[in-house]
Amino acid sequence: MAKKLSFFIGISLVLSLCNAFNPDNPSGRRILVLLDDFAIKSSHSLFFNSLQSRGFDLDFKLADDPKNALQRYSQYLYDGLILFSPSVQRFGGSIDVAAILDFVDSGHDLILAADTSASDLIREIATECGVDYDESSMVIDHISYAVSETEGDHTLIAADDFIKSEVILGSKKIGAPVLFQGIGHSLNPANSLVLKVLSASPAAYSANPKSKLTQPPSLTGSAISLVSVVQARNNARVMISGSLSMFSNRQILSIKCPEGWKLNKKSGNEQFLTELSKWIFHERGHLKAVNVRHHKAGEGEEPGMYRINDDLEYSVEIFEWSGTSWVPYVANDVQVQFYMMSPYVLKTLSSDGKGLYSTAFKVPDVYGVFQFKVEYQRLGYTTLSLSKQIPVRPFRHNEYERFITAAFPYYGGSFSMSLIDYELRQ
Template sequence: MARQLLLALALLAAIHCACAAKSVLVLLQSGTTADKYSGFIDGLGAAGFAVEVKGHKDTGLKLREYGTWLYDDLVLFAPKAEGFGGSIDQQTILDFVDSGHNVLLAVNSEVSEAMRNLAAEFGVDLDDRGTKLFDHFSYATTADGKHDHNLVASYDLADAPVIVGGPYKDPVLFRGLAATVPADAELATVVLSAPATSYSHDPRKSMLEPPSLMVGAAASLVTAVQARNNARMVVAGSTDMFSNDLAGSANRAFCLTLALWAFQERGVLVASNLRHHLLGSDEQPAGYRVNDEVEFAVDVMEVTGGVAKPYKVDDLQVEFVMLNPYIRLPLQHDGQGVFSLRFMVPDVYGVFKYVVDYSRRGYSYIKLTHQVPVRPFKHNEYERFLVCAYPYYASALSVMLAFFSLSFFFLYHK
């Protein structure tokens, strides 16, 4: 009987895992181009995703049905698309992101205005249609041995291993369209920059003067964006970098790692079990008294590929806030994912909040708040004798002694 119960539980666990597989919709310029990206798509399948590949003009396309999203993630490899089939449009994709889902967008030099507008919604300004990235120093050769100055070889990866993986011995190869990202963009990270010797230009036009914007490291080749709701978007200026033709370099590993990050299989932080209590007690009180000694704790785990492990950093802070932070201190971790801090409640009463606001490049944001009131001492909680008040006690006693001495002397002596 016990064995049957164990088998039933194992079956239920297997069914749960199968049902929990994330679904990815891949929209291509044409359904016949699926073989071009078969290595990348197979890599997603090997990572545990349920991948569905369709052409962007398929009449049965839909992301949502009866208010329920049908997919967890969306891949757009249709750079020339001016629209989509079925019920998908730009607003639907933006709603998809607003609901916490993820998008991987790749374009090329033939990018349509619709795709440029979608990338702009993600905070990435793609260069004009027809322009290409050139580099006469950092370039690669094609399979037939020809020098291709449009096939740019870049080692300029962001210092964010959780997004880009690596380190890689070979460069990442890029053939396509450059982009710019505002310097003050808080949510965007340029994960692959152009080499210093590269520039963007439309080869059909004459170059009367050197380009001023899309030059060198100012040109973004791949940009990662994480919205405030932790939805993730990746905008790549090259569809070829995901293709089988360039899989022999570092592209295969880089593109797959980038996709895993975009689909929240890497760099996901889960904070839970926020708690606080007075020292010497395990119960969480409804409020504090000024100058109480308390302990605050929260559990933070890093989830990679569905596996949770303790998060270990020294820059996670907690604030004790009433309008302004009265206390801001780093949390100490025990190596098991528990971050805690002991401190004394400030000598100010009012309504305070615990605030944990953590953002680190490549990792999902943590935003936790918990409200707790702080009251003053009650009338019967004050100490009756204070060490700091001894001079006042002595002055009162001296006045009393002087009064009795003067009275005794006045009454009993002439």
């Protein structure tokens, strides 16, 4: 009986791993959603339904559930993690801060949302990702605010300072400001991987709305980040928000108007969250490179080595995931290096518009072990890091020209001296 049970457990594990993230098909992934309360599942159902309609399998659990686990038998059970549990003091099961950071370090994606009840645990995860939440405060804006029940504190703000990136937020402009009520954060200046996606207006500041302001706020204006993202060097993506209510049905469907808005204008929360979640879960901005080739000009086979001054051709095909299929990626800034300790050749690849990038160049007059290297980093896109090693040899003794043009004067001098010597001997 025990053998049968272990057999079925093994089969179920294999099936779950078959649904894991596949770089060649970045859809159909499993996401663990950790909640403070199961009521969030219904109050934020529009956001969850958007993910499920795009093929994601959501597994809802309480954050302190003792059966929580991100991996089993050293294999990850999920490809994404959503933390909608800002007040949790300690995760249940085998999940802790180190486990979540290892999850991201292994190339998996994370969405973290906090609010004024954010625990030290949630703040620590954000700090490790390069974000520092402000302490005991909320973002307040007396100009770009929305009508709320707590008239006067102006903590329900309307933000429309978005990052200028079509790959992160989509090609269609966000049609309305995003309603935000929560805490702001600042970015660690030493972390170049974190980006502000939604910033507060220049009139905003971070303070405690329940107490009198006695000193200048620590965070003001556009320095306040409301939503930030991180793309790690391993292409894992992280979204960090200072508002959990931003994801709620109430703020997605809200048509209450801040001063200056047209009447009955729906908030931009739904469009903003849908487009941003597409990027977070690699439905957009995900690149792959295939068919990396190089060969001598006029030949088709890849040689084992090159000779100095050989003419060669290099090509690679690059595609982008559109959410349903791979489409050709078109750009004019993909470069290849012919590298040994430093780049001897740097060439921009030309595109045929169908995903094929190619170039031709002459092998430098230096022999050794070289590499073809493509290091492609562009805002919002996954990093491509390609390398292929190839040795370069000098001419063999029988490959040099019999007579070197530049040496003709020396040849002439040698023959003339021989002729003079012959004449003197006569």
